[in-house]
Amino acid sequence: MPLSSLIHSFKKYLPLNQEEIEELERRSKIRKIKRRQFILSEGEVCKHYTFVIEGCFKMYKVDETGKEHNIMFSVEEDWIADIGSFHDEVPSQLHVEAVEASTIVQIAKPDLLFFYTNYPKFDRNFRVILENQFIELQNRLLQTISTTAEERYNSFVSDFPHLQHRLSNTQIASYIGITPEFLSRIRSQQLRK
Amino acid sequence: MPLSSLIHSFKKYLPLNQEEIEELERRSKIRKIKRRQFILSEGEVCKHYTFVIEGCFKMYKVDETGKEHNIMFSVEEDWIADIGSFHDEVPSQLHVEAVEASTIVQIAKPDLLFFYTNYPKFDRNFRVILENQFIELQNRLLQTISTTAEERYNSFVSDFPHLQHRLSNTQIASYIGITPEFLSRIRSQQLRK
DNA sequence: GCCTTACCTTAAACTAGTTTAAGATTCTTT
């Protein structure tokens, strides 16, 4: 039963009943995604909410100089969407790309609106999911404006011990907002201590 | 009718019916807040969702060196909460302080949970409110890791033209993540162009 | 297996932004 991890994940919030589960099965789509495959590209409107069953994604913006700025990594049981593009139906500035071969469940916007309208439980569940994402993002911002690069790297390593092994150092550097060279320097200085 | 701006603001989402309005009147509290008065201090648990009827607030963290890092300003029709502290009932790391004399409506956590449970419309409305806040926060983070201080200042001025006159330059500097001295430098350089 | 691409490391030169310092101005409190 491929949706089981998605259904199971809702148990943390308001669990789904049989009818809701069946509707979810009808209105969602499972996809296999190759490494480096995009599920959203800059300039496209984000049309789906995506749940990660297996695998890892990075969400990033490319600036005018071509530099990649990673703002989020998503792994098993995470939800992915460019919320601004999804709701306002405007072209996204962001890319979402698979860091490794992955399996996802996608709910298209009309279907998600159907759930919100007909099953208020989904409003609740997605509000809570969003709150958790908001808390993380807010902590991230706080760190970015108030801590040194080394502190941010240490936080990353202790907050996401398993994620570290799935990402390149270049991606991690981009996430904490520094260059790969500087991350190398920090890491070698720490080895010398 | 002091709750009118709050009730009116819900018209952007799902408007409230008479019963919901009455329940809101029963379960919310209007407060007058003096300039520099705190509605949340570090170490306290955030127990309310706060709606600004009139006035302006800053939400900030004080780091170990005593430096203030502003992460959000809130004005009329904005909602304020330290969401992490509110939901997990853990002491907040943040302060929320009035930048000017203000009037607010507060909903205590048990009352908000009552609304969520009995009026699913509130789940919807607060999910949408949170989405808007999330979008703003995400854009803020993106900017912080990918643009220069001057670009961030220019964005602030064009995004929040009216806010600029209600805040000191020191607060704005703290919000965009630079020192007041550097902001002064940027501003005088711009005057020379 | 070979070639290409991506990643990682190291270091010197550089710079966007900070710290230190201090004077001037504005605002608040008594």
Next chain:
DNA sequence: AAAGAATCTTAAACTAGTTTAAGGTAAGGC
């Protein structure tokens, strides 16, 4: 009105982090 506090400005000295450069290693593709 005077005193104190907060804010703003300016500038020199400083530094956390970047850019430029290049070599080595690992991974991916054909």
